[in-house]
Amino acid sequence: MRRPIIAGNWKMYKTLSESLELVENLKLSCSSVSDRDIVVCPPFMALAVVAQAIKKSVLKLGAQNLHWEKEGAFTGEVSAKMLADVGCAFVIIGHSERRQYFGETDDTVNKRTKAALAAGLTPIVCVGETLSEREANRAFEVIERQMKNGLANLSVEESQKIVIAYEPVWAIGTGKTASPEQAEEVHRFIREKFSALYGASAAAGLRILYGGSVKPDNVKSLMAQGDIDGALVGGASLKADDFAKIVKY
């Protein structure tokens, strides 16, 4: 039985006081939830205060990115060790916004994934096709490439520690959600490919999240699919009420 994960990607939203207000509300509304991982991913600036605020709560902390080098002259970057030190357990890697606007490639996804694992963080590795790739019937080919290259050369042990998020780019922040059947088809494909890469046992335990306009009113039907093990939530994670409803799908 795979433990579900509901993760909120706050992107570049929330000041410190707004971050604290959101997690204080989530702590109250989610305190009785114990059968799933609830992860909040604030901007780097808010990680330390949120880490303090969620100590002894059911909430876990994630970051939105990291650099693969341990330390060095890399102005503006943050290392895996720093994230672990501040209290992160998870880190999002290869989000489509980073691929689209900040030059993220499968190769840098691979470097970041290995760095996260080496520091004991759980990487949430994002894959997903654009609208034009879907319309050209290339969705599976794109996702297979992102997995093969982004997850290259992990040990079987490491492969058991990662989480994959399927985020069709056309569904992110657009209000368009993949239908549960569309999402399930891709999730099943991801599990099959993962099995070919890292074996049936790693694939059976792999948690695959769906992301793309997940809301309180569509989460239940998505989570009812056999290969959907959780959600990566953007917009709806910024409101405590909505995120709590998604958590309690």
Ligand code: PEP
């Ligand atoms: C995301 O940022 O990962 C995401 C899925 O955003 P949204 O839920 O707003 O579509």
